[in-house]
Amino acid sequence: MRSILSLMVCFTLMACQSTVVDAKNTANAAESVGFSSQRLDRIAPAMQSYIDQGKLAGTLTLVARNGKIVYLNAQGMQDKEAGIPMSEDTIFRIYSMSKPVTAVAAMTLWEQGKFHMFDPIAKYLPELANMKVYVSGSGDDMVVEDAKSPIRIIDLFMHTSGFSYGFSNSEVDKLYKKMLSKPDELNRDNILTKFAELPLTHQPGTAWNYGVSTDIIGFLVEKLSGKKLGEYMQETIFRPLGMKDTGFYVPADKVDRLTQIYSADKTGQTIVMEKEPVGDFMSDPKIHNAGGGLVSTMQDYFTFAQMMLNGGEINGVRILGRKTVEYMSSNHLPKNLIPYSKTSQGEGYGLAMSVTVDPELAGFMTSKGDFGWGGAASTYFRVDPEEQIVMISMAQFVPIGFHRYHDDFRNLVYQALID
Numbered sequence: 001m002r003s004i005l006s007l008m009v010c011f012t013l014m015a016c017q018s019t020v021v022d023a024k025n026t027a028n029a030a031e032s033v034g035f036s037s038q039r040l041d042r043i044a045p046a047m048q049s050y051i052d053q054g055k056l057a058g059t060l061t062l063v064a065r066n067g068k069i070v071y072l073n074a075q076g077m078q079d080k081e082a083g084i085p086m087s088e089d090t091i092f093r094i095y096s097m098s099k100p101v102t103a104v105a106a107m108t109l110w111e112q113g114k115f116h117m118f119d120p121i122a123k124y125l126p127e128l129a130n131m132k133v134y135v136s137g138s139g140d141d142m143v144v145e146d147a148k149s150p151i152r153i154i155d156l157f158m159h160t161s162g163f164s165y166g167f168s169n170s171e172v173d174k175l176y177k178k179m180l181s182k183p184d185e186l187n188r189d190n191i192l193t194k195f196a197e198l199p200l201t202h203q204p205g206t207a208w209n210y211g212v213s214t215d216i217i218g219f220l221v222e223k224l225s226g227k228k229l230g231e232y233m234q235e236t237i238f239r240p241l242g243m244k245d246t247g248f249y250v251p252a253d254k255v256d257r258l259t260q261i262y263s264a265d266k267t268g269q270t271i272v273m274e275k276e277p278v279g280d281f282m283s284d285p286k287i288h289n290a291g292g293g294l295v296s297t298m299q300d301y302f303t304f305a306q307m308m309l310n311g312g313e314i315n316g317v318r319i320l321g322r323k324t325v326e327y328m329s330s331n332h333l334p335k336n337l338i339p340y341s342k343t344s345q346g347e348g349y350g351l352a353m354s355v356t357v358d359p360e361l362a363g364f365m366t367s368k369g370d371f372g373w374g375g376a377a378s379t380y381f382r383v384d385p386e387e388q389i390v391m392i393s394m395a396q397f398v399p400i401g402f403h404r405y406h407d408d409f410r411n412l413v414y415q416a417l418i419d
Contacts (some may be wrong), residue, residue, distance in 0.1 A: 030070035034419025040071045043412045051076040054270055055403045058086035060298050061392040063413050079260035091257045091295050092394045095375035099214045099292035103352035105221050107324050108236050114224045120150035124223050127192035134199040138171045146201045151204045156213040157351040159382045162200025163211035172201050208340040218290020229288040240317045244298040248280050248288045259396040305390045331355045331370040365414035380406040
C-alpha cells in the first residue's frame with residue numbers, strides 16, 4: 001500500500017486561461033434541456049476567481065442534463081510550473097471518487113449472487129473475524145472489547161464497520177497513522193491481518209466513520225472474481241464503457257496529461273505538493289487502493305456518472321440493472337445516524353456515496369435522492385435523478401474543502417435551471 005501521508009513545497013504564479021469547448025453547440029443544448037446558457041456562464045467567473053486568487057491552479061467543470069453536455073469548461077493550468085493549460089483530457093487523481101466505482105464493481109458480483117449484503121465479511125475474508133473494539137486509554141493501557149456483532153458487508157459499503165483512516169488524532173487513528181507510515185511493511189499477504197490487528201472505532205453498525213471499508217470491499221471483489229481489482233474493473237466497467245483513461249496508474253505515454261497536485265503551506269498559500277497521497281501513480285501498484293487509487297478524466301467519469309443516472313446503462317452497454325442502481329443510490333443509514341456528519345445536513349448514505357434525504361436541511365440547492373461523492377484532491381460529482389442532471393468539477397488541491405469551490409459550482413448549476 002502506498003503512503004497516505006504528504007509533504008508540501010514550492011509555488012509559482014502563471015497566467016491563467018479559459019477554454020469553452022464548442023460553446024455554440026453546448027449553448028443550444030443547454031436551452032433545449034431547460035438550462036439558461038447565460039446563467040451557466042456564471043460558472044466561469046466564479047471558478048476563475050479561485051484561480052486569480054492563487055487558490056487553485058485550474059478547474060475543469062461539466063454540466064449535463066438528459067444525457068446532453070450543456071457546459072464544459074477548462075480554466076487555468078494543469079501544471080503552472082510547466083506552463084501546461086488545463087484541458088478536457090487532463091488526467092486527475094480522483095482519490096475517493098474511486099469508491100463508487102469500486103461499489104459498482106462489487107455490485108456486478110452481488111447481482112450474480114456471489115455475496116449478500118448482510119453476510120459477515122469474515123465469511124469471505126476470514127482475517128477479519130473476531131474483531132476488537134476500542135473502549136478507552138492509549139498505548140499499552142488501551143482497553144478494547146469484543147465486537148458484539150460481526151462486520152457485515154453492507155457496513156463496509158456504508159462506513160458503519162468501525163474501520164478508520166487515520167485522519168484524526170483519536171487513539172485508534174494514531175495506530176492507523178503508525179501502520180500506514182510504513183508502506184514497505186504492507187503487502188497483499190498481510191494487509192488484511194494488519195487491519196484486523198487495529199481496534200474498531202465503534203461497535204459495527206452503530207456509527208458512521210470514514211475509513212478503509214471500501215478498500216476491504218476491493219479485496220472482496222478480488223477474492224470473489226479471482227482477479228486483481230484493476231483487471232476486474234477493466235473487464236466489467238472500463239473497457240465496456242470506453243473509459244480508456246481510467247485505472248490505478250498513468251501509462252508512460254499519458255504522463256504528460258497528469259495534473260500537478262497542490263496543497264497549502266502553513267500560511268495558507270498554495271504550493272506544489274511534493275509527496276502526494278497514495279503515491280505518484282506512475283506504476284501499477286502491488287495493492288490496488290479500492291478506496292482512493294484511481295485516476296480518470298472528465299469524459300471517463302462523466303460516462304460512469306451518466307451510466308448511473310441511466311439506471312446502469314449507457315450507449316447500449318449495461319453494467320448494472322436498474323433496481324441495483326436504485327439500491328446503491330438509496331439511503332441505508334438508520335434515522336439516528338442521519339446526517340452522517342455535522343457538516344452534511346440533510347444527507348444520508350447509500351453504497352459508497354452520500355444521498356440527499358432532506359433537501360430543506362441541505363446547505364445547497366439540491367433534490368431528494370441526489371447522490372455523489374468527492375475526492376481528497378478536490379474532485380467532485382453529483383447525480384440528480386429528479387432533475388436528470390450530472391455535474392462534475394475537477395481540480396487538484398489537497399484537501400477537498402479547503403477551498404470550497406465545488407459548493408459554488410453546485411449552486412451555480414441549479415440557479416441556471418429555467419424549465
